[in-house]
Amino acid sequence: MPENAPIIEARRLTRSFGGFVAVNNVDIQISPGTIHALIGPNGAGKSTLFNLLTKFLSPSSGHIFFKGRDITGMAPADIARLGLVRSFQISSVFPHLSAHENVRVALQAREHETFSFWKSNTCLRRFDDEASALLESVGLSDKAGALASELSYGRKRALELATTLALEPEVLLLDEPMAGMGTEDIGRTADLIRRVGKGRTVLMVEHNLGVVADLSDTITVLRRGEVIAEGSYAEVSANSEVRQAYMGASHV
Structure with a gap:
């Protein structure tokens, strides 16, 4: 893989459910060794995009690449063997x-x-x-x-x-890692993600904006299935479209 090339890349990724377009022509690049968060208001398409990138959904059109290899048609178990391993929102231990x-x-x-x-x-x-x-x-x-x-x-x-x-895993794929947690567990888990993320790439969907601000190198903001902003927390929180998407919330 060329130096500075994205470890995960999506090109014109689209997913429709009947007549509803949940993800619409999304381009996204995940840089190696970074923590990258997907955020957006309810119904923005972030969970659908995450499921597409982790191969738990197949795209209606577009392509997904891992280290330059087209993995669009691969099954989740196959990409796990390549080094992309997903942790689920609901605990899946025995x-x-x-x-x-x-x-x-x-x-x-x-x-x-x-x-x-x-x-x-x-x-x-x-x-x-x-x-x-x-x-x-x-x-x-x-x-x-x-x-x-x-x-x-x-x-x-x-x-x-x-x-x-x-x-x-070379890439940790985290689906709402803080969901259902109290304040103490959130702090402990955030520290854990930061620690185990060193030397790895982390892609996560997370609703807790405090955690996103604290952990993420790059944030992609979705609204109605489209990317409206991307960058650091400071950059996306200053974006007028992002603030409008979150209804002007002062904590965005």
């Missing part, structure tokens, strides 16, 4: 497995193994050190033996991030 076991499942999946309770501990133990290190990286060392169902909502999201990191 509730009746421990935090350690959840991460070990992800590590086995990375090795293209099926998680098997009947495998010997000796066979599975080779994942233990890496699982412990991943739990430590997200601040869950003290919860390694706890069932996922026993964790607080914020800690479940941290566990989900650990399982995502187990797949060794």
Whole structure:
């Protein structure tokens, strides 16, 4: 990939649902090693665009590229193997497995193994050190033996991030990582995203504008399925179209 080339790029990306155009001829470039946020008022098309870029929706027209490779026709599992791994808005951990076991499942999946309770501990133990290190990286060392169902909502999201990191993503794709969190968990999760994002590219949809302002290098603002502004938080918050889209809210 040429130096300074985008790691993810969309060209004239469009998605229609019947007669409704949710995303309309969007061009977007995600620079490697940055945290890039998609924002916009309700109904702006940001979730649809995110689903297109992560291949959970197919475009009506347009193309998506990863490191210069056209991935428009690829399935989500295939792009995950390329290094684009998505973390979901709703926590997707196994509730009746421990935090350690959840991460070990992800590590086995990375090795293209099926998680098997009947495998010997000796066979599975080779994942233990890496699982412990991943739990430590997200601040869950003290919860390694706890069932996922026993964790607080914020800690479940941290566990989900650990399982995502187990797949060794080059690009982290985060769908509303702060959704449903209290103030304390939001601060902790923002710090976690900043920490694990070092050396990676992060693309996220996020409604919490304080988090977006704090974390993001670049922000793309959508309205009615079209990009109306892009740049730093200072740049987009000063844009008159953005302020109008958010109904003149002083905190934009």
